[in-house]
Amino acid sequence: MNKAVKANTNLSSYIKNVVIGVFAPCDPRIDEESRQRVKNIIEMTANIIAQKVKLPDGSPCKVVYSDILIDGEKQADIVARQFENEKVNILVGVPDTWAFPQLTLISFLQQFPSDTPINLTCGNSGPKPGVVYTHACSGAISQYGKLIHIIVGNWPDTGLNPVMSEETQKQLIDWCYAAITYTGLKGRRVVIFGHDSMGMETALAHIIPTRKIFGIEITRLDMKLLADMLNKEAYNKEELKELRNWLEKNSGGIEIRNEEDSKRLNQSLAMYLIVRDIMKDLNAVGGGFMSQLEWGSDKRGIPLPVADIMESIFNSTFDHNGKKQPVPYATEADVQGLLTMLFFTYLSGGAPPLFMDFRKVWEGWEIKQLAEKIGIKIKGDEIWAVKGFVDGDNSGSASFDWAGYPGEKPEEIMKRIKFPLADEFYFPGLGNSVTFVSPGGIKGIAGRLAYSSLNNIFSMIWDEAETVELPEKLAEAVCKTSTYTWPHTFVVPKYASMIEYKQYAPANHFHMIWDLPVARLQYWMDLSNVLSVNPWKDRPEFIEGIDRPLPLLYLINGGETETKLKIAQKF
Numbered sequence: 001m002n003k004a005v006k007a008n009t010n011l012s013s014y015i016k017n018v019v020i021g022v023f024a025p026c027d028p029r030i031d032e033e034s035r036q037r038v039k040n041i042i043e044m045t046a047n048i049i050a051q052k053v054k055l056p057d058g059s060p061c062k063v064v065y066s067d068i069l070i071d072g073e074k075q076a077d078i079v080a081r082q083f084e085n086e087k088v089n090i091l092v093g094v095p096d097t098w099a100f101p102q103l104t105l106i107s108f109l110q111q112f113p114s115d116t117p118i119n120l121t122c123g124n125s126g127p128k129p130g131v132v133y134t135h136a137c138s139g140a141i142s143q144y145g146k147l148i149h150i151i152v153g154n155w156p157d158t159g160l161n162p163v164m165s166e167e168t169q170k171q172l173i174d175w176c177y178a179a180i181t182y183t184g185l186k187g188r189r190v191v192i193f194g195h196d197s198m199g200m201e202t203a204l205a206h207i208i209p210t211r212k213i214f215g216i217e218i219t220r221l222d223m224k225l226l227a228d229m230l231n232k233e234a235y236n237k238e239e240l241k242e243l244r245n246w247l248e249k250n251s252g253g254i255e256i257r258n259e260e261d262s263k264r265l266n267q268s269l270a271m272y273l274i275v276r277d278i279m280k281d282l283n284a285v286g287g288g289f290m291s292q293l294e295w296g297s298d299k300r301g302i303p304l305p306v307a308d309i310m311e312s313i314f315n316s317t318f319d320h321n322g323k324k325q326p327v328p329y330a331t332e333a334d335v336q337g338l339l340t341m342l343f344f345t346y347l348s349g350g351a352p353p354l355f356m357d358f359r360k361v362w363e364g365w366e367i368k369q370l371a372e373k374i375g376i377k378i379k380g381d382e383i384w385a386v387k388g389f390v391d392g393d394n395s396g397s398a399s400f401d402w403a404g405y406p407g408e409k410p411e412e413i414m415k416r417i418k419f420p421l422a423d424e425f426y427f428p429g430l431g432n433s434v435t436f437v438s439p440g441g442i443k444g445i446a447g448r449l450a451y452s453s454l455n456n457i458f459s460m461i462w463d464e465a466e467t468v469e470l471p472e473k474l475a476e477a478v479c480k481t482s483t484y485t486w487p488h489t490f491v492v493p494k495y496a497s498m499i500e501y502k503q504y505a506p507a508n509h510f511h512m513i514w515d516l517p518v519a520r521l522q523y524w525m526d527l528s529n530v531l532s533v534n535p536w537k538d539r540p541e542f543i544e545g546i547d548r549p550l551p552l553l554y555l556i557n558g559g560e561t562e563t564k565l566k567i568a569q570k571f
Helices: 032-053 073-085 105-110 130-143 166-184 209-214 223-231 237-251 260-282 308-314 333-348 364-374 411-413 474-481 500-503 518-528 562-571
Strands: 019-023 061-063 090-092 117-120 149-152 187-191 217-221 285-287 329-331 354-362 389-393 443-452 457-468 486-495 508-516 530-531
Touching: 019 032, 019 166, 032 061, 032 166, 061 237, 073 105, 073 562, 090 166, 105 130, 117 166, 130 149, 149 166, 149 354, 166 518, 187 223, 187 260, 187 333, 209 217, 209 333, 209 457, 217 223, 217 508, 223 260, 223 364, 237 260, 237 411, 260 285, 260 308, 285 333, 285 354, 308 329, 308 354, 329 333, 333 354, 333 443, 333 518, 354 500, 364 474, 389 508, 443 518, 457 518, 457 562, 474 486, 518 562, 530 562
Parallel strands: 019 061, 019 090, 090 117, 117 149, 187 217, 187 285, 285 329, 457 530
Antiparallel strands: 354 389, 354 508, 389 486, 443 457, 443 508, 457 486
8 A cells, every 4th residue: 555755854945946957859860970969969068057057045056967869759758757857947958950849849848837948059050950940949839829948059060079159158058047047936935024115115015916927925024023023132142242243343334322322233233133034934035124114213113223234234245154145135125126136136146136226316417517516627538427327325235245346355345334323314213324335347237127007017127237436525425415324336327318217217226236147137037027128219129149039939929028918918
């Protein structure tokens, strides 16, 4: 008699299983040498992915491959069972020959969930035309309304051991990161303390659309839980000492006037330890904190210290224990901001996200006017002087990393960060803010998710962007026009004009990430059915080597936006 088996509960951590399976369809009529060549291409591709794709925590992504060539229905079944046993949930096919579409790939795909990401990467070969097969399958799969991405790349037409070109590798790796983000975040959760801050409806937790579209759960906890745990001192007091010592030893300075200020600083740091442990308990991948008004600003209650330090540490790649994975964390319980940062971080392979206000858009004439007022001369040919810039400025959630350059050592970064007392107008509960000015020359993507109930779909409004560094006296004057004691990042979009930036911001918050190629973001928007919005008249529709080619599915259904809207209506 068969007996049920108890599930293994000895799990060291909760990591979403993401497994990429590499395979190849094949023509059953070809010679043995050609078959061996295909097997070598499979193994080569699997090794490239295994070596170059990392999960956000820095660990390698699991990659498996099958050297059974899918040249008919039986082989499709066998490889499907192999991949099922390995829990493969992302598919990469590398055809090097013609094959029979319905008897191979299409038969194979029917054995996987319909939302499984699928990519076909091939060389542009004449002798054994895998490219012909790729186009046949792309057309067939698009015909029945399913998304498939193809990469018609390059490797030598002949030889048993061809090597994939660097450009083809880059395209494939970008797609893999997009697939990992799409698949790996399904079934995960974020934890939000409190509700929408200050009535900001662009920050709302759209629970059902977020669940349906991204597969992400939003767990909501009351801020009273955190207040109660602070009062109970439900944290490791020795670790609190370690965290404070680390901050005092490494930072550019902490403003403390008296014992009350010292107590509030300890409370701020304790909040990080408490929330970190709660999020571990709940296997959460990101979070948010309402803060204003109830926590730190409403004088009818007992205002508690600002959460800026907690939020900044979460978004950073290090803390008092050393290197760590950034945990995207949004101030003011901005869930759409949190989702933006979460996707950015996963797509980039673990880069720290930046949370900012659209505090002020500075146009060229305004900069010139301010420079004259404070008595300094500017050359006038710098991009920030000609085009203008955005002062990205918010009290919370600014990753420490953005006080330095990508890859810079934490001890160097921390020297540039100061912790002044919070602005009492906004935060009568005081505590300490986080203050720095980001260096210039950091390139990345700035953007923001937006949701519309008209079409039940999320959009990503985005542009490539770069940080700029102003003359010290001018930077100081710019900072003082808003809140001087908050982090400031001066951002110049690549294509958007300042007028466009003023008009088309989808919320008062926006976000930036480094190490995120454009194509990678576009692949993810395809897989997630997120509208790509570039309302900038100067951006070309397609830039070779930057943008990914449009999937055939979009071309035959009226374009990218039209197709995504049609797909959204199916759910």
